[in-house]
Amino acid sequence: MRIVGLTGGIGSGKSTVSNLFKAHGIPIVDADVVARNVLKKGTGVWRKVLAAFGEDILLPSGEVDSPKLGQIVFTDPDKRQLLNRQLAPHISSRIIIEMFKLWIKGCKIIVLHVPLLFEAKMCKWTKPIIFVWVNTDTQLQRLMARDGTTAEEASSRINAQMSLDLKRDKADIVIDNSGSLEDLNEQFREVLVHVKNPLTWTEFGLSRDGALTAFFFPFFLVLS
Numbered sequence: 001m002r003i004v005g006l007t008g009g010i011g012s013g014k015s016t017v018s019n020l021f022k023a024h025g026i027p028i029v030d031a032d033v034v035a036r037n038v039l040k041k042g043t044g045v046w047r048k049v050l051a052a053f054g055e056d057i058l059l060p061s062g063e064v065d066s067p068k069l070g071q072i073v074f075t076d077p078d079k080r081q082l083l084n085r086q087l088a089p090h091i092s093s094r095i096i097i098e099m100f101k102l103w104i105k106g107c108k109i110i111v112l113h114v115p116l117l118f119e120a121k122m123c124k125w126t127k128p129i130i131f132v133w134v135n136t137d138t139q140l141q142r143l144m145a146r147d148g149t150t151a152e153e154a155s156s157r158i159n160a161q162m163s164l165d166l167k168r169d170k171a172d173i174v175i176d177n178s179g180s181l182e183d184l185n186e187q188f189r190e191v192l193v194h195v196k197n198p199l200t201w202t203e204f205g206l207s208r209d210g211a212l213t214a215f216f217f218p219f220f221l222v223l224s
């Protein structure tokens with residue numbers, strides 16, 4: 001199975017690229033969706049986070065107010081570490097379960113959409129790594145437009161992340177999403193050709209069909 005890594009800075013266009021993969025029938029494991037499910041009302045993690053951060057982080061529905069929690073941990077590194085410690089192991093194990101479900105289904109290519117792919121060291125599971133890059137001005141404008149934030153808020157969120165240029169250098173494929181959606185689509189078409197190349201022997205071996213072949217091949221030799 002080929003596990004493609006998809007990452008990039010905040011508001012760079014990862015979800016937009018993710019949707020293009022989905023539209024071409026390639027399944028996505030999205031760390032943000034996984035994190036939301038892990039934090040759903042009533043789960044063990046929800047209780048732990050509530051104990052650590054208090055009821056102020058809840059919406060009237062009892063669900064966690066993610067933007068509010070994000071704001072708290074963004075301004076306080078100790079709280080950010082605490083939240084990471086509470087969430088990270090559950091998110092990684094959930095991601096592994098989601099990937100296993102897709103493996104069982106026999107998927108040959110899946111995309112792991114993880115904003116902190118390098119920081120979480122999940123980059124070692126993925127090949128190729130696709131990095132969605134955007135120039136800072138465009139990133140700022142898009143973040144402000146999407147989230148309705150001020151320029152100061154948007155730039156402090158951008159500045160809090162590891163430099164995009166450092167991460168970009170570690171990627172196998174860089175999509176420059178500073179242009180229009182048509183530009184993005186054009187680059188995506190090339191990326192898709194690359195991603196859909198035949199599986200290598202190692203990737204085949206790691207796929208469900210590869211595992212079944214390896215299992216049944218000795219029986220075939222004995223019977224023939």
Ligand code: ATP
Pocket residue numbers: 008009010011012013014015016017115142143146177178179180181182184
């Ligand atoms: P986050 O890090 O917050 O999860 P993201 O990397 O997933 O963000 P998107 O939500 O895909 O980024 O894109 C950010 C915003 O920019 C969205 O409003 C999206 O519609 C818009 N956008 C993405 N690519 C383009 C583009 N090429 N042209 C115009 N707008 C774009």
